[in-house]
Amino acid sequence: MRVWLNKQRNLLDFSLSSLSRRRGKTLGMLTVYTSIVFVLASVMLFSHAIRREAATVLAKSPEVLVQRMVAGRHDLIPARHLDAIRGVRGVQSAEGRLWGYLFDPAAAANYTLMVPTNPRIEPGKVVIGDGVVRVRNADPGDLMSFRAHDGSLVQFKVDHAISRESALVSADLFLVAEEDFRRLFGIPAGMFTDLAVSVRNPREVGKIAEKIDAALPDTRIVLRDEILRTYESVFDWREGMLLVLLAGSILAFAIFSWEKASGLSAEERREIGILKAVGWETGDVILLKMLEGLVVSLSAFLVGYLLAYAHVFHLGAGLFEPVLKGWAVLYPKYRLTPFVDELQVATLFFFTVFPYTVATVVPIWRAAIVDPDQVMR
Amino acid sequence: MRKSDAFLTLSAVLLLLLGASFADAARGLVREEPALERKAEMVGRLGLTDLVLFTEARYTRHPSQADLHSAFQDHPFAMDHFPTGSLLPPPILKGRP
Amino acid sequence: MIHLSDVRKAFNQGKANEFWALKGIDLSVRAGKVTVFRGPSGSGKTTLLTLVGCLARPTSGRVRLRDRDISGLPERFLTDIRRSTFGFVFQQFNLLKGISAVENVMIPAYPLGRDRNELSERAHALMASLDIAAKAHSNAEWLSGGEAQRVAIARALINDPEVVIADEPTANLDSERSRQFLGIVETLKASGKTVLMTSHDPLVCDTAVVDHVVSLRDGQLVESR
Ligand SMILES: Nc1ncnc2c1ncn2[C@@H]1O[C@H](COP(=O)(O)OP(=O)(O)O)[C@@H](O)[C@H]1O
Numbered sequence: 001m002r003v004w005l006n007k008q009r010n011l012l013d014f015s016l017s018s019l020s021r022r023r024g025k026t027l028g029m030l031t032v033y034t035s036i037v038f039v040l041a042s043v044m045l046f047s048h049a050i051r052r053e054a055a056t057v058l059a060k061s062p063e064v065l066v067q068r069m070v071a072g073r074h075d076l077i078p079a080r081h082l083d084a085i086r087g088v089r090g091v092q093s094a095e096g097r098l099w100g101y102l103f104d105p106a107a108a109a110n111y112t113l114m115v116p117t118n119p120r121i122e123p124g125k126v127v128i129g130d131g132v133v134r135v136r137n138a139d140p141g142d143l144m145s146f147r148a149h150d151g152s153l154v155q156f157k158v159d160h161a162i163s164r165e166s167a168l169v170s171a172d173l174f175l176v177a178e179e180d181f182r183r184l185f186g187i188p189a190g191m192f193t194d195l196a197v198s199v200r201n202p203r204e205v206g207k208i209a210e211k212i213d214a215a216l217p218d219t220r221i222v223l224r225d226e227i228l229r230t231y232e233s234v235f236d237w238r239e240g241m242l243l244v245l246l247a248g249s250i251l252a253f254a255i256f257s258w259e260k261a262s263g264l265s266a267e268e269r270r271e272i273g274i275l276k277a278v279g280w281e282t283g284d285v286i287l288l289k290m291l292e293g294l295v296v297s298l299s300a301f302l303v304g305y306l307l308a309y310a311h312v313f314h315l316g317a318g319l320f321e322p323v324l325k326g327w328a329v330l331y332p333k334y335r336l337t338p339f340v341d342e343l344q345v346a347t348l349f350f351f352t353v354f355p356y357t358v359a360t361v362v363p364i365w366r367a368a369i370v371d372p373d374q375v376m377r
Numbered sequence: 378m379r380k381s382d383a384f385l386t387l388s389a390v391l392l393l394l395l396g397a398s399f400a401d402a403a404r405g406l407v408r409e410e411p412a413l414e415r416k417a418e419m420v421g422r423l424g425l426t427d428l429v430l431f432t433e434a435r436y437t438r439h440p441s442q443a444d445l446h447s448a449f450q451d452h453p454f455a456m457d458h459f460p461t462g463s464l465l466p467p468p469i470l471k472g473r474p
Numbered sequence: 475m476i477h478l479s480d481v482r483k484a485f486n487q488g489k490a491n492e493f494w495a496l497k498g499i500d501l502s503v504r505a506g507k508v509t510v511f512r513g514p515s516g517s518g519k520t521t522l523l524t525l526v527g528c529l530a531r532p533t534s535g536r537v538r539l540r541d542r543d544i545s546g547l548p549e550r551f552l553t554d555i556r557r558s559t560f561g562f563v564f565q566q567f568n569l570l571k572g573i574s575a576v577e578n579v580m581i582p583a584y585p586l587g588r589d590r591n592e593l594s595e596r597a598h599a600l601m602a603s604l605d606i607a608a609k610a611h612s613n614a615e616w617l618s619g620g621e622a623q624r625v626a627i628a629r630a631l632i633n634d635p636e637v638v639i640a641d642e643p644t645a646n647l648d649s650e651r652s653r654q655f656l657g658i659v660e661t662l663k664a665s666g667k668t669v670l671m672t673s674h675d676p677l678v679c680d681t682a683v684v685d686h687v688v689s690l691r692d693g694q695l696v697e698s699r
């Protein structure tokens with residue numbers, strides 16, 4: 001045991017010496033490797049946290065939403081549909097919702113206009129999300145005016161702002177009174193954007209949706225489950241940008257390991273020959289190279305992951321901002337709740353450390369079985 | 378100091394930091410718990426359906442509410458020209474017509 | 475101590491460029507003595523050393539180390555024997571570049587799992603006895619030929635082998651340094667080691683310390699005294 005431990009430490013010493021004498025190469029490798037781990041881990045932590053946050057927060061979304069479809073487009077839904085829905089067995093309540101988008105030319109940003117029922121907003125007042133506050137530099141008491149559908153001016157006085165804490169669900173909200181909403185867009189009374197339905201028994205939600213669908217053929221139904229599922233797969237690895245990102249780094253990684261795997265230099269071969277000639281077994285040489293690979297990959301993994309953790313949860317995932325922002329002007333400033341999946345971290349560990357270590361060993365294996373008498377030449 | 382000792386010490390420190398990051402995450406979860414509840418409460422009260430991740434287009438602002446073809450509504454062959462469209466899947470429907 | 479009987483060695487056997495480097499060698503190397511293989515370049519001296527030193531296996535014939543036939547042993551066992559019995563000083567010294575001389579000296583001992591402090595002490599002591607203590611922490615590539623050779627000798631001795639094998643040890647040295655080397659050989663012999671070397675240098679072959687000279691030509695023994 002003692003001997004075994006000494007041997008491992010001696011070999012570790014030597015592998016560190018070997019790495020440090022190829023300092024440039026080692027540092028380059030560490031840098032590339034660490035940044036790959038950093039990018040992968042950042043994406044992983046970020047998307048997992050977003051998904052979990054969505055699952056937690058959106059669990060309170062409306063159970064069933066009924067939209068009217070006209071020629072394949074979402075259209076206003078008449079209030080009389082409410083009666084039809086209330087008549088379906090198992091429906092607890094149904095209410096019309098008013099919401100939509102408002103383009104603000106002053107900020108070139110899109111807001112989400114909404115009419116809350118609890119508490120109601122007084123006519124002429126508006127409650128704004130944190131993103132709106134930032135793009136408009138708005139304070140309570142400020143006036144904001146918009147042109148209505150008929151060209152007349154509609155003015156809002158900022159009542160208060162929604163706290164930044166909830167920016168992830170509220171940053172672009174623009175909460176107004178029903179009268180103002182209808183006046184702005186010219187939506188007649190008796191028409192709604194969509195209908196929110198709650199059911200008595202959550203297990204029957206599928207059945208009830210079917211019945212509503214049968215009763216109102218011109219509608220499309222969105223269940224809370226579907227909302228949650230949509231967010232389960234947001235930032236999934238299949239999604240374009242992430243795929244490109246992942247494919248890019250995996251490709252870089254593959255090229256990089258391939259370079260290592262095939263590019264065993266004459267110098268390295270000679271060294272392996274010397275080691276074998278002075279009495280190292282093939283197994284010792286392989287252990288040495290494995291330690292070299294492990295030193296690099298373990299350090300890269302740990303440093304890359306820790307940097308990614310700090311980046312995503314303490315520095316606001318700043319590097320992703322340009323990607324996530326897209327063309328949007330209004331971008332929420334939120335702090336992610338640190339949902340970390342240890343199993344995912346373990347998977348990342350396995351997929352970054354293991355292949356690299358193997359990739360370093362494979363060519364050595366080939367070289368280590370050459371005859372040691374070559375070094376006498 | 379022996380090179381291997383230096384490396385092992387460094388690794389131990391990094392491993393400790395890794396452990397600390399898990400602890401930090403666990404503490405963060407506890408700390409954010411009330412905020413999460415407040416957010417969920419607001420979602421319930423206002424009937425919100427989506428996260429404010431991308432505000433550039435209707436179907437990225439409210440992906441769960443977008444009708445199936447909103448990305449292509451100008452023309453069936455129109456390319457999606459918003460970058461964030463590539464971060465989202467189409468809404469997932471549950472085997473219903 | 476080491477006995478060779480009818481040893482032959484072919485390179486590229488079965489191919490168009492097949493070459494028999496050794497064509498039937500019978501030879502005994504006695505323990506505690508200094509033996510020199512002499513012969514012109516290409517006569518098979520180095521090849522013979524690799525067979526004796528368990529770096530390679532003969533194509534046919536037997537190599538016995540004491541009473542053990544080692545010509546048919548698998549690689550693993552050969553490595554074991556090589557590590558415990560032989561110390562090599564290669565013609566090109568074959569030190570590893572970029573690491574210090576003393577680390578080079580310790581390399582053969584790493585897989586044995588010896589305590590690092592003891593090992594380092596022993597390496598320094600060996601280097602001191604070879605008069606290169608001052609160079610212990612220089613990188614191998616900064617050493618002069620004579621220094622590099624002495625580092626290589628220290629490396630050959632770190633595992634305390636019974637046999638020290640040196641290929642053309644004086645080929646790169648002037649006569650002054652060559653004499654110094656023979657001095658080292660003398661102390662090795664005095665400490666009970668068997669020494670085997672190749673050389674075509676009369677200075678080496680005619681020294682008192684050398685007990686046996688074996689002459690080779692075209693892979694065959696021509697003379698042995
Ligand atoms: N790996 C090899 N493949 C083919 N020929 C070899 C190989 N090694 C040595 N030889 C040949 O074997 C002969 C003996 O070589 P060597 O033992 O190195 O001679 P010496 O050391 O006496 O100069 C030389 O002609 C050399 O070209």
Ligand SMILES: [Mg+2]
Pocket residue numbers: 519520521641642
């Ligand atoms: Mg030779």
